[in-house]
Amino acid sequence: MLEHQDGPLIVQSDMTVLLDYEHPMAEEARRKLILFAELVKRPGNWHTYKMSSLSLWNAASTGMDAASIIDSLKQYARYGLPGVLETNIRILMERYGKLRLEISEGKLLLYGEESLLHELAGHSVIAECLQERINGGTWEVSPEHRGQLKQELIRLGFPVIDLAGYHTGEALSVALRHVTKQGRSFMLRDYQHQAVNLFYKEGTIQGGSGVVVLPCGAGKTIVGIAALARLNSATLILTSNATSVQQWKEELLDKTTLLPSEVGEYTGSSKQVRPVTIATYQILTHRKSKKDSFSHMKLFSERDWGLIIYDEVHLLPAPVFRMTADIQATRRLGLTATLVREDGCEEDVFSLIGPKQFELQWKTVEAEGHIASVKCTEIRVPLDQGISELYHSSEKRSRARLAAENPGKVTVVRQLLERHQGTPTLIIGQYLDQLHALADSLAVPVITGELPQQERQSLYEQFKAGDVPVLAVSKVANFAVDLPDAAVAIQISGSYGSRQEEAQRIGRILRPKGGLNEAWFYTIVTDDTSETEYAARRQMFMLEQGYQYELEKR
DNA sequence: CACGACGAAA
DNA sequence: AGGAGTTCGTCGTG
Incomplete structure (x- = not known):
C-alpha cells in the first residue's frame, strides 16, 4: 500500500485519529475513516475521530477485517501508525467471531477457545446463563438467556456471532405490488x-x-x-x-x-x-x-x-x-x-x-438525486453589551438560555428571510418565549405543542399551498411526521448538544426539489458563549456524513 | 358512546 | 441539567 509522507491523518496510539480537513485528500480519507471510526471532536480544521470496540465490530459485521482498516490508515497517515495501535486493532477485530452461538441437536451451544470460555465462565453474570460444560470449547446455554448472554459478553468486550437461527413464525402470504393501490408503478430502488x-x-x-x-x-x-x-x-x-x-x-x-x-x-x-x-x-x-x-x-x-x-x-x-x-x-x-x-x-x-x-451515507443518496443537496451555514452573532454582562454574572444553566435567546438573532433571521424570499422556510427553535417574540416581530405564524392538531393541519395546508411562506415551529418539528417539507430551515436554538435533533431538522428540507435540488440550513449561534460548543457537538453527525458548515460572523 | 380535558410517565 | 412535546388512560359531559 502506498504511503504518503504528507497525508491528512495523524494516527495516535489511544485509538484517536486526527483528520486535517484542509488537506486535499481529506475527503477520500474521511470516506474510509467513517467505516470504522466515529467523529468525536472538531476543533477548527482538525477533526478528531475515535475507534472504539463497537465501531470496529460494526465494521467487522459488514465484512471489514483488521488488515483493510490498517491499510486505510497507513495509506493516509502522515507519520505512520504506532505499533501498539496496530496490535490493538488486530486484537479487537479478532474478538469478533471468537465466540459463536449455534444450535446442535436441539441444544443452544456457545463455542469458543477453551481458555477464553473458562475465563468468561468465571463471571457470575455469565455463569448464570450457562447450563453445562459439554467440553472445553463448548458450553450449553439456557435458551431464555440467549439475549442476556450476548449483552453481558459484549460488556466484557467479547461480541458473539449468533448463528442459532430463528423460528419461522406464523405464515402470512404477502407480496409487493408492482403498481400501487394509488395506481403508481412501484419498484424497489x-x-x-x-x-x-x-x-x-x-x-x-x-x-x-x-x-x-x-x-x-x-x-x-x-x-x-x-x-x-x-x-x-x-x-x-x-x-x-x-x-x-x-x-x-x-x-x-x-x-x-x-x-x-x-x-x-x-x-x-x-x-x-x-x-x-x-x-x-x-x-x-x-x-x-x-x-x-x-x-x-x-x-x-x-x-x-x-x-x-x-x-x-x-x-x-x-x-x-x-x-x-x-x-x-x-x-x-x-x-x-x-x-x-x-x-x-x-x-x-x-x-x-x-x-x-x-x-x-447521506451524501451518496444526495449524489443520486434522491434527496436535496443542503448548504449548511453557522452564523455567529455577538451578545449585546448589557446581556453579555448579565451572562458572565449568571449561573451556568441560565447562561445557556441567555445565549440561546439572544435578541440579536432576530436581525439575522430577517436578513435570511429576505435572502430566500419566495422559498418555503421553517424557523425552528427550542424556547416558546423566544419563538413567540420572534414570530410577533416578523408577523409569522407559530406552531407549538399548545396549538390544537386541527389548527396545525390548517397551517400545514396553507404552508404547502404557498399561502403562508414562513412558519415558526417549536420542538413539534422533531416529532411531527406530517410537517410539510421546506427548502430553507433556520435554527434559532436547540436542545444542548443533540446530534440527532440537528440531523432530524436538516431532514426536514431533504425531500427532492425540482431544478437545482438545493436546500439551505442555517444555525444561528451566539458568539463567545457556551452555545458555540453545543452547536459544534450538534453538528458532529452531519460532519461525519460529509456535510460542511460554512461559518459567518456578524 | 364519542368527545375533550387533565395528570402521569419516560 | 432542563424545556417542551407526545402518548396513554381516566373521568366528566352532552
Missing part, C-alpha cells in the same frame, strides 16, 4: 433491495437480525415492507408515534397485497392484534405508576411473530431492550437515519437488535 438482501442473507443462517441505516427520505419504510414481503410471516412493527403508525399502515396497504383486515393498529385508542400489527413504543412502556408492570409487553408473545421491525431504533426505550433480550429467536430489523443514541446504549442495540447490516 437498488439500495433498498441491497439492504433487504444484506439483512436477510439468503441461504445463510447469519442474516435475520440487525440494523439498516438510511437517511431521512430514503425510504426506510419501504425496506421494512420489503423485508416483511420476503419473510412472509406475521410481523410486529414498533414505531415512535401515532402518526407514524398510520403512515406504516397506509404504505403497507398501498404497496403490498395485504388486506385492511390483516393490518392492525395497537395504540391508545385501538388495540387490534392482526397478522401485521403496528404499535408505538409508548404503549409498550406505559405504566400507571412506577411500581406497576408493563402490561402491554404481552404484545410480544400475543402472536407468533416471525419478524419484529424496530423503526427509529435510536429511540428504542430501555424496557423494550429487556423484552428484546428474551426474544432472540425472532427475526429483528432495526431502522434508523442516525445510529447515534444520546444515552449511550449503542452496545445494547448491537447485541440485542443486531449489528449494522447496511448503511448508506
Whole structure:
C-alpha cells in the first residue's frame, strides 16, 4: 500500500485519529475513516475521530477485517501508525467471531477457545446463563438467556456471532405490488433491495437480525415492507408515534397485497392484534405508576411473530431492550437515519437488535438525486453589551438560555428571510418565549405543542399551498411526521448538544426539489458563549456524513 | 358512546 | 441539567 509522507491523518496510539480537513485528500480519507471510526471532536480544521470496540465490530459485521482498516490508515497517515495501535486493532477485530452461538441437536451451544470460555465462565453474570460444560470449547446455554448472554459478553468486550437461527413464525402470504393501490408503478430502488438482501442473507443462517441505516427520505419504510414481503410471516412493527403508525399502515396497504383486515393498529385508542400489527413504543412502556408492570409487553408473545421491525431504533426505550433480550429467536430489523443514541446504549442495540447490516451515507443518496443537496451555514452573532454582562454574572444553566435567546438573532433571521424570499422556510427553535417574540416581530405564524392538531393541519395546508411562506415551529418539528417539507430551515436554538435533533431538522428540507435540488440550513449561534460548543457537538453527525458548515460572523 | 380535558410517565 | 412535546388512560359531559 502506498504511503504518503504528507497525508491528512495523524494516527495516535489511544485509538484517536486526527483528520486535517484542509488537506486535499481529506475527503477520500474521511470516506474510509467513517467505516470504522466515529467523529468525536472538531476543533477548527482538525477533526478528531475515535475507534472504539463497537465501531470496529460494526465494521467487522459488514465484512471489514483488521488488515483493510490498517491499510486505510497507513495509506493516509502522515507519520505512520504506532505499533501498539496496530496490535490493538488486530486484537479487537479478532474478538469478533471468537465466540459463536449455534444450535446442535436441539441444544443452544456457545463455542469458543477453551481458555477464553473458562475465563468468561468465571463471571457470575455469565455463569448464570450457562447450563453445562459439554467440553472445553463448548458450553450449553439456557435458551431464555440467549439475549442476556450476548449483552453481558459484549460488556466484557467479547461480541458473539449468533448463528442459532430463528423460528419461522406464523405464515402470512404477502407480496409487493408492482403498481400501487394509488395506481403508481412501484419498484424497489437498488439500495433498498441491497439492504433487504444484506439483512436477510439468503441461504445463510447469519442474516435475520440487525440494523439498516438510511437517511431521512430514503425510504426506510419501504425496506421494512420489503423485508416483511420476503419473510412472509406475521410481523410486529414498533414505531415512535401515532402518526407514524398510520403512515406504516397506509404504505403497507398501498404497496403490498395485504388486506385492511390483516393490518392492525395497537395504540391508545385501538388495540387490534392482526397478522401485521403496528404499535408505538409508548404503549409498550406505559405504566400507571412506577411500581406497576408493563402490561402491554404481552404484545410480544400475543402472536407468533416471525419478524419484529424496530423503526427509529435510536429511540428504542430501555424496557423494550429487556423484552428484546428474551426474544432472540425472532427475526429483528432495526431502522434508523442516525445510529447515534444520546444515552449511550449503542452496545445494547448491537447485541440485542443486531449489528449494522447496511448503511448508506447521506451524501451518496444526495449524489443520486434522491434527496436535496443542503448548504449548511453557522452564523455567529455577538451578545449585546448589557446581556453579555448579565451572562458572565449568571449561573451556568441560565447562561445557556441567555445565549440561546439572544435578541440579536432576530436581525439575522430577517436578513435570511429576505435572502430566500419566495422559498418555503421553517424557523425552528427550542424556547416558546423566544419563538413567540420572534414570530410577533416578523408577523409569522407559530406552531407549538399548545396549538390544537386541527389548527396545525390548517397551517400545514396553507404552508404547502404557498399561502403562508414562513412558519415558526417549536420542538413539534422533531416529532411531527406530517410537517410539510421546506427548502430553507433556520435554527434559532436547540436542545444542548443533540446530534440527532440537528440531523432530524436538516431532514426536514431533504425531500427532492425540482431544478437545482438545493436546500439551505442555517444555525444561528451566539458568539463567545457556551452555545458555540453545543452547536459544534450538534453538528458532529452531519460532519461525519460529509456535510460542511460554512461559518459567518456578524 | 364519542368527545375533550387533565395528570402521569419516560 | 432542563424545556417542551407526545402518548396513554381516566373521568366528566352532552
